[in-house]
Amino acid sequence: MSEITDIVVIGAGNAALCAAIAAAEEGASVTILEISSEEEKGGNTAYTHGSIRFAYENGEQVRSLLPDMTDAEFNSIDFGTYTKEQFFDDLAIMSNYRTDYDLASIMTKMSYDTVRWLTEHHVKWIPIYGRQAYKTENKFIFWGGMVIEAVGGGKGLVDALHQEALRLGVKIHYETAAIDLLTTNRNIEGVLVRSGDQERLISCKAVILASGGFHANVAMRTQYLGPGWDTVHTRGCKYNVGDGLQMAMSLGARTTGNWSGAHAVCGDRYLQDYKEGFQKLSFPFGIMVNQQGRRFFDEGENFRNYIYAKVGREILKQPGQVAWQVFDAKVKPFIREEYNGRHITKVTANTLEELADKMDGINKHEFLKEVENFNASVSDVAFNPNVLDGKSAVGLAVPKSNWANTLDEGPFEAYEVACGITFTYGGLKINKQAQVIHNDFTAIEGLYAAGEIVGGLYYDNYPGGAGLTSGAVFGKRAGEHAGRYIQRFKKQKIKNY
Numbered sequence: 001m002s003e004i005t006d007i008v009v010i011g012a013g014n015a016a017l018c019a020a021i022a023a024a025e026e027g028a029s030v031t032i033l034e035i036s037s038e039e040e041k042g043g044n045t046a047y048t049h050g051s052i053r054f055a056y057e058n059g060e061q062v063r064s065l066l067p068d069m070t071d072a073e074f075n076s077i078d079f080g081t082y083t084k085e086q087f088f089d090d091l092a093i094m095s096n097y098r099t100d101y102d103l104a105s106i107m108t109k110m111s112y113d114t115v116r117w118l119t120e121h122h123v124k125w126i127p128i129y130g131r132q133a134y135k136t137e138n139k140f141i142f143w144g145g146m147v148i149e150a151v152g153g154g155k156g157l158v159d160a161l162h163q164e165a166l167r168l169g170v171k172i173h174y175e176t177a178a179i180d181l182l183t184t185n186r187n188i189e190g191v192l193v194r195s196g197d198q199e200r201l202i203s204c205k206a207v208i209l210a211s212g213g214f215h216a217n218v219a220m221r222t223q224y225l226g227p228g229w230d231t232v233h234t235r236g237c238k239y240n241v242g243d244g245l246q247m248a249m250s251l252g253a254r255t256t257g258n259w260s261g262a263h264a265v266c267g268d269r270y271l272q273d274y275k276e277g278f279q280k281l282s283f284p285f286g287i288m289v290n291q292q293g294r295r296f297f298d299e300g301e302n303f304r305n306y307i308y309a310k311v312g313r314e315i316l317k318q319p320g321q322v323a324w325q326v327f328d329a330k331v332k333p334f335i336r337e338e339y340n341g342r343h344i345t346k347v348t349a350n351t352l353e354e355l356a357d358k359m360d361g362i363n364k365h366e367f368l369k370e371v372e373n374f375n376a377s378v379s380d381v382a383f384n385p386n387v388l389d390g391k392s393a394v395g396l397a398v399p400k401s402n403w404a405n406t407l408d409e410g411p412f413e414a415y416e417v418a419c420g421i422t423f424t425y426g427g428l429k430i431n432k433q434a435q436v437i438h439n440d441f442t443a444i445e446g447l448y449a450a451g452e453i454v455g456g457l458y459y460d461n462y463p464g465g466a467g468l469t470s471g472a473v474f475g476k477r478a479g480e481h482a483g484r485y486i487q488r489f490k491k492q493k494i495k496n497y
Contacts, residue, residue, distance in 0.1 A: 002201040005031040005171070006486045008191045009208045009479075010178045010244055012036075013043030013237075014154075014468055015451025016210035017161035018114075018475030019482070021121060023208070024168040026483025031202060032165065032172045033193060035211075035239045041174065042158035043212055044236040044423055044452065045468065047276060050150030050157045051128055052472070053465030054111035055084040061112065062147055065119050066127070076138065077127060082145040084108045090145065090463045094306065100256070100456035102432055107457070107466075107473050114473045121164045124151040131336055132305075134385045141386040144303040146465040157468070181207060181247050181447070186438075188446030205489055206446040206482040209436070210475060213424035213452045214242030215262060216274075224259045224426065228316050232264070233420035234273040240423070244453050248428055251444060254437045257455025259426030263462050264312030266417040269322055269345050277341045278420050281308050284403050285334050285385070286327035287374060288417075290318040293356075293367030295374070300402035302388070305464030312419035324359055325415045326371075328407045334385055345416040355412045375406040423467065427455030434478035448482050450474035 009020045012034035020030045034041055056062055059079040063069055087108040091099045119125065125148040127133070132147060133140040150157035165172065173195070180192040182201070190203040214220040216238050222230040249255065266288075267278035283299050284307075290296050297314045301307050315323045327335065339346075347358035352371055356364040374393055381391040383405055393404040428436050428449045435443040451471040458466075 002203060003031065004203045005029045006204060007031070007206045007208060007482050008033060008178075008202055008204045009210060010191070011043055011210035011212065011451070012041050012162070012172065013045040013210065013212070013451065013471065014157060014161065015471030015475035016043070016208070017158070017165055018118075018472045019208045019210055019448070019450055019479035020165045020170045021161065021168060022476045022479025023483040024165070024170050026480060026487065028483040028486045030170045031204070032170060033176050033178050033191070034172060034174050035177045036174065038174045041162065042155060044240060045154045045471070046158050047236040048154035048468065049131070050153040050468070051132075051146055051465040052115060052148065052150070052468040053087065053146045053463060054115045054469060055087045055108055056082055056112055065115060065125050065148060077133075077140045077142070079142050079147050086145065087111065090306070091457065091466070094461040094463055095457075095459035098258070098459040103430070103454075103457055103474075106432060106477070107470050110473045111469050114469070114476055117476060118472060121161065123157055123160045125149065126151055134334070136386060143386050144305045145463065146305055178211075178243070178247065181251060183251060186251075186445060206448065206485055208478045208482055209244040209248060209428070209447070209449040209453050210451045210471075211244035211453055212237060212240035213427060214245060215240055215421045215423050217241035221262070221421065221424065224424070225262055226260060228321065229421065231321065232312070232316065233267065233271065233278060233418055235265070235267075235278050235420045235422045236274070238274045240452070245427065248436055248447065248449070251447070252439045253444060253447070254429040254439045254441070255426060255455060256429040257426040257457070258459040259424075259455070261425040261458070261460055263309045263422040263425070263458070263467075264316070265308050265420050265422060266311045266315055266323070267420045268343055269416045269418040271343045275343065277338055277343055279338055280325060280415055280417050282327070282335045282339065283311070283325050285331040285405065286325055287371070287400070287407065288323050288325050289362070289367060289370060290323050291320050291361045291363065293363040293365070293370050295370060295396075295398045296323070298399060298401055300392070300400045300404060307461070308464065309422070309462040310460065312421065315417065316419045320361065322361070322416060322418050324362065325417055326355070326407060327413050328405070329409045329411055330405055339415065347414050348411050350410040350412070352407065352412055355414055359414050360416065371407050374400075375408060378404045378406050423452045425455065425458045427453050429456060430454055430474070433481040434474050435481070446485065448478040450478040
């Protein structure tokens, strides 16, 4: 039995829901297709902390997003500033100036207004204490351009947006997969879907693809990312296997971006795929060594949320594709909450010699020598976790630029970590209106895209929290333009009747 609607949104994460809400507000009838069950809804968004990056001029702008914040709480916080220019520069620098200029400009300029729009749609936020701010002289100092997260994390964000979509009359079909896009003369006419063992047609005039990339497709990621990526830990949504990409590409959609790159973090070596709690991201305050006992990258190159998404790739290059994060007692107060979870590969000892004996596969002699050389090279600069403090370790084969504390105070802790892939960077090319572009560089009429399925924004690296921003900005944009396309289509139809 067929169904008729104006717009079909494929996916039900942050980008998809923003698209559906915005399209409904333009007067379109909207149907969401979600391959997962209702309990598993949300795509990769449900696996995030709900942290979102946006530009703001001052703390008062941030406070306007936090209506329940008291004067006393606000006076205990220094949000600093994070301008549109800084946000754009972060995207440019971290992509080695390859980011799509038009998309990056839209994303950074619209980031604050989009977060306000989310707030107006009943998404609630809280400051990211602990992970993005440390208390100094009775004040929380925020760093790294990311200051708030959704109440309830990614799942809380998804739940709030689902309720808004339903309130606006959006239909949501769970356990329903899109399997083909139907077109006539390159115009969208419908979507073929499968629910259980039944296939049916949903007729529509516009489709918004928001089904994510291909990080959970082992064959695709090995094909595009290269050898070794078939063995990495798979984080996030197990349904992000590139179906939306392949459907669009079969229509001649143009691809763009870093198809050999991905958001790849470090986390527990033995945690199963698709489970929460994988990430181990306090490495800037300790050292990381491979099985040979040697450091292999600058753990203090920048703030954690500017380097964490490329660390996984570096671990993948190491012997056995594993590493150990090592901390001493001095930095214990700065270790993130995920180090206290149930699923961790951890050893502790009162001395470094005892610790090395417990670190499976480590070259003990080289490890102890590496720590000795590191300790001897640490500069006499005050440690400050809120800034790039310049407390460095120099004169080494691999220097450490900031937060270089000697490892000399027990008890010591070591965590065994491996690479985990979160999402892929390559995707579909879209224009400023979020329309999908054909290989002939014209827009495919009625086809839009948003979220991780879009390519061109990230290359090699990624600023934390930008994924929810790009999903919300371009999801909202796709929904608005698709909704207006439907209204123009209906007016033209009446005119020609």
